Amino acid sequence: MDSPTTPLISRRDALIAGAATAAAVSSSSSAPAAAAPAAPAAAAVPRVKLSLNVNGQVRSLELDTRTTLLDALREHLNLTGTKKGCDHGQCGACTVILDGRRINSCLTLAVMHEGAQVTTIEGLGTPQNMHALQAAFVKHDGYQCGYCTPGQICSAVAVIDEVKRGVPSHVSADLMARPILSAEELRERMSGNICRCGAYSNIVDAITEVAGSST
Numbered sequence: 171m172d173s174p175t176t177p178l179i180s181r182r183d184a185l186i187a188g189a190a191t192a193a194a195v196s197s198s199s200s201a202p203a204a205a206a207p208a209a210p211a212a213a214a215v216p217r218v219k220l221s222l223n224v225n226g227q228v229r230s231l232e233l234d235t236r237t238t239l240l241d242a243l244r245e246h247l248n249l250t251g252t253k254k255g256c257d258h259g260q261c262g263a264c265t266v267i268l269d270g271r272r273i274n275s276c277l278t279l280a281v282m283h284e285g286a287q288v289t290t291i292e293g294l295g296t297p298q299n300m301h302a303l304q305a306a307f308v309k310h311d312g313y314q315c316g317y318c319t320p321g322q323i324c325s326a327v328a329v330i331d332e333v334k335r336g337v338p339s340h341v342s343a344d345l346m347a348r349p350i351l352s353a354e355e356l357r358e359r360m361s362g363n364i365c366r367c368g369a370y371s372n373i374v375d376a377i378t379e380v381a382g383s384s385t
């Protein structure tokens with residue numbers, strides 16, 4: 171039996187073993203790297219042709235099927251009046267009128283609306299020939315930075331139409347009676363349109379003026 175002080179291998183054997191290990195490591199690291207496995211081919215992005223009637227004009231598009239209506243308007247038709255605020259259905263900046271009803275265009279895919287009629291802020295009026303609500307927003311200072319304003323105005327146009335059609339809201343006391351556009355009704359119906367500048371009281375004044383003359 172070896173004593174605790176007797177080395178199991180000689181110093182010479184240890185040096186030879188160490189040198190052999192170093193040579194093996196060196197030769198394996200200098201070997202050409204094995205070719206990386208080929209990346210799987212990217213799946214083709216599905217695209218579809220569709221047409222929309224935007225502000226009275228038929229517009230033909232070919233889109234990635236995942237394109238929102240908001241991106242179709244802004245990025246493909248260059249109608250940048252419609253704004254992207256949250257892109258999550260929470261601010262109303264992207265509101266447009268789709269087949270007569272307001273919609274958050276960031277929450278719907280363009281391909282779902284083949285042949286639909288879309289009205290954006292550009293289709294309501296021009297600086298030279300403003301829609302009554304656009305003129306009222308100017309008159310009543312219904313904006314500061316203006317970022318929410320296209321959505322506010324599109325929403326307000328649809329709100330006035332909803333009231334004319336007798337569509338009740340969450341605060342309507344009588345669901346069968348024709349709603350009256352009180353300040354409470356107006357605030358409820360416009361509650362999906364956020365104004366970070368806090369121009370709310372002036373927005374209410376602008377819409378009330380136009381609604382009063384048209385409902």
Ligand code: FES
Nearest residue numbers: 255256257262276
């Ligand atoms: S951008 Fe659509 S709701 Fe905010």
Ligand code: FES
Nearest residue numbers: 314316365366367
């Ligand atoms: S005017 Fe600035 S967010 Fe409404």
